[in-house]
Amino acid sequence: MSRAGRRLAGAALGILLAQGAAGSGTPPSAAQIAHLGGELTPVGAERAGNAAGTIPPWTGGLPQQPVDPEVGYLDPYGDDPVLFTITAENAHQYAAQLTDGHRELFRRHPDTYRMHVYPTRRSANWPAAVRAEIKAQAPYPRTQGYALFDVGRSTVPFPITDDPLQMMWNHSLRWRGGSVMRILSWFPVDARGRYFEVRVMNAMAFDQQGYVNESRPNRLFNFYGLFLAPANIEGQITLVWEPINEVEQSRKTWSYETVSRRVVRVPSLAYDDLDPRTQGLRTSDQFDGWNGAPDLYDWTLLGKREMYIPYNSYRLSSKKLRYRDILQPGHMNPELLRYELHRVWVIEAKLRPGKRHRYPRRIFYLDEDTWQVSMEEDYDRDGKLWRFGDHPAMLFYDVLVPWYRATVHYDFRADAYLASDLDNEARLPRKWGFIANINDFLPVNLRRMGTR
Numbered sequence: 001m002s003r004a005g006r007r008l009a010g011a012a013l014g015i016l017l018a019q020g021a022a023g024s025g026t027p028p029s030a031a032q033i034a035h036l037g038g039e040l041t042p043v044g045a046e047r048a049g050n051a052a053g054t055i056p057p058w059t060g061g062l063p064q065q066p067v068d069p070e071v072g073y074l075d076p077y078g079d080d081p082v083l084f085t086i087t088a089e090n091a092h093q094y095a096a097q098l099t100d101g102h103r104e105l106f107r108r109h110p111d112t113y114r115m116h117v118y119p120t121r122r123s124a125n126w127p128a129a130v131r132a133e134i135k136a137q138a139p140y141p142r143t144q145g146y147a148l149f150d151v152g153r154s155t156v157p158f159p160i161t162d163d164p165l166q167m168m169w170n171h172s173l174r175w176r177g178g179s180v181m182r183i184l185s186w187f188p189v190d191a192r193g194r195y196f197e198v199r200v201m202n203a204m205a206f207d208q209q210g211y212v213n214e215s216r217p218n219r220l221f222n223f224y225g226l227f228l229a230p231a232n233i234e235g236q237i238t239l240v241w242e243p244i245n246e247v248e249q250s251r252k253t254w255s256y257e258t259v260s261r262r263v264v265r266v267p268s269l270a271y272d273d274l275d276p277r278t279q280g281l282r283t284s285d286q287f288d289g290w291n292g293a294p295d296l297y298d299w300t301l302l303g304k305r306e307m308y309i310p311y312n313s314y315r316l317s318s319k320k321l322r323y324r325d326i327l328q329p330g331h332m333n334p335e336l337l338r339y340e341l342h343r344v345w346v347i348e349a350k351l352r353p354g355k356r357h358r359y360p361r362r363i364f365y366l367d368e369d370t371w372q373v374s375m376e377e378d379y380d381r382d383g384k385l386w387r388f389g390d391h392p393a394m395l396f397y398d399v400l401v402p403w404y405r406a407t408v409h410y411d412f413r414a415d416a417y418l419a420s421d422l423d424n425e426a427r428l429p430r431k432w433g434f435i436a437n438i439n440d441f442l443p444v445n446l447r448r449m450g451t452r
Contacts, residue, residue, distance in 0.1 A: 027139055027140070027141075027142065028138055028139065028159075028160040028161075030139070032160050033135060033138045033139065033160065035160070036134070036135045036138065036159055036160070037131070037135065040159070040160070041058050041124075041369065042126065042131040042134060042135065042159075043124075043126070043131075043134060043156045043159050043170075043369070043370070043371065044156065044158075044159030044160050044161075044371075045058065045343075045368040045369045046058075046343065046368065050306065050343075054120065054306075054341050055120050055122075055306065055341055055342065055343065056120060056121075056122060057122075058122045058124070058369065059122070060125065061122065061123050061124045061125030061126075061395065061400075062076060062123045062125055062395050062397045063125070063397070064125070064397060064398065064399075064400050065397055065398065066398055067397070067398040067429075069429035070319070071319060072317055072318060072319040073314055073317045073394070073396070073397070073398075074314070075312075075314035075315055075317075076123075076314070076397070077118070077119075077121050077312055077314070077338075078314070078315075080118045080119050080121075081118070081119075082116045082117065082118060083117050083118060083119060084117050085114050085115065085116050085117065086098070086106075086114060086115040086117060086308070086339075087106070087110075087113075087114045088106040088107070088109075088110035088111075088113070089110075091103060091106045094308070096305075097305075097306060097307045097308050097341065098307070098308060099307065099363075099365065099375055099377060099388070100363075100377055100385055100388075101375065101377050101385065101388025101389075101390060101410065102115065102308075102388075102390070104385055104388065104412055105330075105331060105388070105410065108330065108412070108415070109330045109331060112328070112329075112330060112331070112334075113330065113331050113334060114334045115308060115334065115337070115339045116334065116335075116337065116338065116339060117308055117339050117340065117341070118312075118338050118339065118340055119340070120311075120340040120341050120342060121311070121312050121340065122342075122369055123311075123312055123394070123395045123397075123402075124369040124370050124395060124402045125395060125397070125400045125402070126155075126175055126400050126402075127399075127400050130155055130175050130400075133152070133153050133154055133155070134154050134155060134156045134159055135159075137151070137152040137153065137154035137157070138154070138159055138160065140152060141154065141157035141158060143163070143165060143166055143169070145247070145295075146165070146246075146247050146293065146294055146295040147245050147247040147248065148169055148244055148245050148246075149245065151173060151208065151244060153208065153209050153210055154173070155173055155174055155175035155209065156170050156173070156174065156175075156371060157169060157170065157173055158170055162301060163301070164299040164300060164301040164345075164347045164348075165294060165299045167301070167345055167347060167366055167371065168290065168294055168299065168347065168364070168366075170366075170371035171289065171290055171366060171371050171372055171373050172220075172290070172291060173208070173220070174370065174371050174372060174402075175401060175402070176204070176206070176401060176403055177396070177399050177401045177403075177432040177433055178205070178206055178209050178210070178211040178432070178433050179203075179204065179205040179206065179211040179432065179433060179434050179435070179436050180203070180204055180430055180431065180432050180433075181201070181202070181203040181430065181431040181434075182201070182202060182423065182426075182430040182431070183199065183200070183201045183228070183423060183426040183427075183428055184199070184200055184202065184420070184421050184422065184423050184426070185197050185198065185199045185200075185323070185422050185423065185425070185426070186198050186200075186278065186418060186419065186420035186421070186422070187323065187327055187418070187419045187420075187422070188278060188279035188281055188416065188417075188418050189327050189329075189416060189417050189418070189419060190414075190415075190416050191329065191330070191414070191415040191416060192329055193327065193328055193329030193330075195327055196230060197229055197230070197323065198227070198229065198230065198233070198277050198278075199227070199228040199229040200225045200226065200227050200228060201225070201226045201228060202223065202224065202225040202226070203223070203224055203436070203440065204221055204222070204223045205221060205222050205223075205434075205435075205436035205441070206220065206221045207219035207220065207221060207222060208220045208221065208244055211433075211434070211435055211436060212435070212436050212437075212438055212441075213435055213436065213437055213438055214438040216241075216438075218243045218244050218245055218248060218249050219241060219242070219243060219244070220242045220243060220244045221242050222240070222241060222242075222436065222438070222440075222441035223239070223240040223242065223441075224237055224238065224239045224240070224440070224441060224446075224449075225237065225238045226449060226450075227277075233258075233277060234258070235256075235258040235450040236255070236256060236257060236258055236450075237255065237256040237446050237449055237450060238253065238254075238255055238266075238269070239253065239254040239255070239256075239441060239443060239446055240252070240253050240269070241253075241441070242291075246292065246293035246295075247293070247295065250270075250293070251269065251270055251292065251293075252265075253265070253266040253268075253269040254266060254443045254446065256446040256447060256449070256450050258450055261447065261450070262447075263443050263444070263446045263447055265443075269284050270284050270285065270292050270293065271283070271284060271285055271292065271293075271296060271357060272284070272285065272356075272357045272358040272359070278418050278420075279416070279418070281409055281411050281414075281416060281417065281418035282409045282418050282420070283358060283359070286376070286389065286409060288404070288407070289372060289373035289374075289376070289389070289391055289404065289407065290364065290373045290376070294349075295352075296351060296352060296355045296356075296357050297349035297350060297351060297352060297355075297357075297362070298349070298350050298351075298352055299347060299348070299349055300347070300348045300349075300350070301345065301346075301347055302346040302347065302348055302363075303345075303346055304343055304344065304345055304346065304368070305343070305344055305346055305365075306341055306342070306343055306344075307341070307342065307343075307344050307365065307375075308339040308340065308341055309339065309340065309342050309344060309365065309367060309374040309375060310337055310338065310339055310374065310375075310390055310391060310392035310393065311338060311339065311340040311342060311367075311374075311392070311393055311394070312338055312340065312393075312394050312395075313336075313337065313338055313392035313393060313394045313405035313406070314338075314394055314405075315336050315337075315338060316336045316337065316392055316405050316406060317394065317405055317424070318424065319424060321336070321424045322424070322425065323422065323424065323425060326419065326422065326424070327419060330415070330417075331410070331417065332406075332408060332417075332419060337392060338392075342367060342368065342369065342374075343368040344365040344366055344367055344368060344374060344375075345365070345366040345368060346363065346364075346365055347363070347364045347365075347366065348361070348362070348363055348364075349361070349362040349363075349364065358378075358380075359378040359379065359380070359386070359387070360379065360380070360381055361378075361379040361383070362376060362377065362378050362379070363376065363377040364376050367393070369402070370393070370402040372391075372393060372402065372403070372404075373389070373391065374391055374393065375388070375389060375390055375391065376388070376389035377389075385412060386411070386412060386413055387409060387410060387411050387412065388409070388410045388412070389407065389408065389409050389410075390408050390410065391404050391406065391407045391408065392404065392405045392406050392408070393405060396430075396432075398432075399432045399433060401432070404421050405421070406419060406420065406421050406422055407419075407420045407421050408420070
């Protein structure tokens with residue numbers, strides 16, 4: 001981060017702390033919690049806009065409204081004009097609001113990469129019950145080292161904090177509808193723009209939030225992914241039990257293999273393990289922006305910055321789009337992406353002595369309004385930028401879930417990228433908010449779920 005960026009981050013952090021952020025590891029007081037829903041949004045963001053007027057105040061977000069599954073999500077901001085476009089030629093004018101990852105994309109693809117910047121729309125919203133639970137539970141969650149305790153059913157256990165690790169926990173527990181079943185595709189795209197599709201049906205149900213019929217101690221969520229394509233992996237299944245406190249209990253994972261027709265315990269699917277189905281372009285802990293145990297790193301809050309991030313990505317959601325319209329050599333189609341100026345928390349993770357990970361240093365940019373990782377920079381052992389995550393987000397307004405419209409991981413060594421979480425050509429709509437049967441997440445039942 002530049003010296004000017006650090007000054008801006010420090011000033012913004014000081015403003016928020018003056019509004020009543022708890023110190024590191026210190027539970028917020030009743031007076032501080034009273035700011036939630038007042039000076040702060042229900043999840044702890046600054047309600048006010050910025051002094052320049054380029055970031056507006058949060059006024060409640062998008063209201064809930066139905067979605068026609070045949071049409072998909074209509075763009076509520078479709079009439080917004082492009083304020084300006086950042087290109088390789090003028091990127092230096094916006095250096096303070098750009099990541100190193102975006103600047104590298106401009107350097108590598110000066111003729112094709114660009115960022116269209118639109119008016120900032122603070123669309124984030126949550127169901128009333130989710131908001132109420134965050135505020136009611138706010139006094140109780142705590143961390144001890146890398147362990148997490150007493151989160152209850154809150155989806156933002158630390159809405160008022162200056163502790164970077166607690167901020168990352170907010171991302172990990174954030175509201176994703178309680179439960180969801182969906183069909184998604186991801187695409188490894190090489191330097192020439194060639195790609196193949198991996199299609200998967202996955203189901204996730206949050207035990208911690210009460211969306212499983214039989215609760216398990218220390219269980220955050222249950223997850224499985226049933227692979228539908230390509231043909232050589234059709235029918236494979238991955239099952240995950242994700243704990244809340246990963247110091248007390250590690251993640252458990254199983255796999256059903258169609259060739260052997262056996263269910264096997266996977267020894268490790270965490271940290272920097274690579275899934276060959278992604279061509280090695282994403283580590284396990286980069287799935288969904290960030291996940292898993294944080295104990296390999298020392299975490300430092302660098303402050304808060306105003307930055308251009310991929311937001312309100314409804315155009316990318318259109319069911320009229322084909323995947324060939326989205327995927328281009330070097331990067332995704334920039335005409336389908338929308339960038340806005342938002343405040344983000346900037347968090348640095350440095351590898352602890354004696355620990356190992358492919359990324360010794362990482363920078364995470366968390367959207368203030370949702371606690372969601374919006375962007376991530378990953379550096380190699382020589383201190384060079386290796387990979388960059390740039391994750392377009394939107395509000396799924398039928399269920400009031402702020403989440404990713406896609407996740408994109410650029411690999412600058414390979415000049416390749418992985419575009420994930422796309423469902424433009426999926427026929428079945430997402431199913432949200434059901435009470436899952438625990439039997440669907442037991443290893444003994446994986447074999448019957450396989451397709452061959």
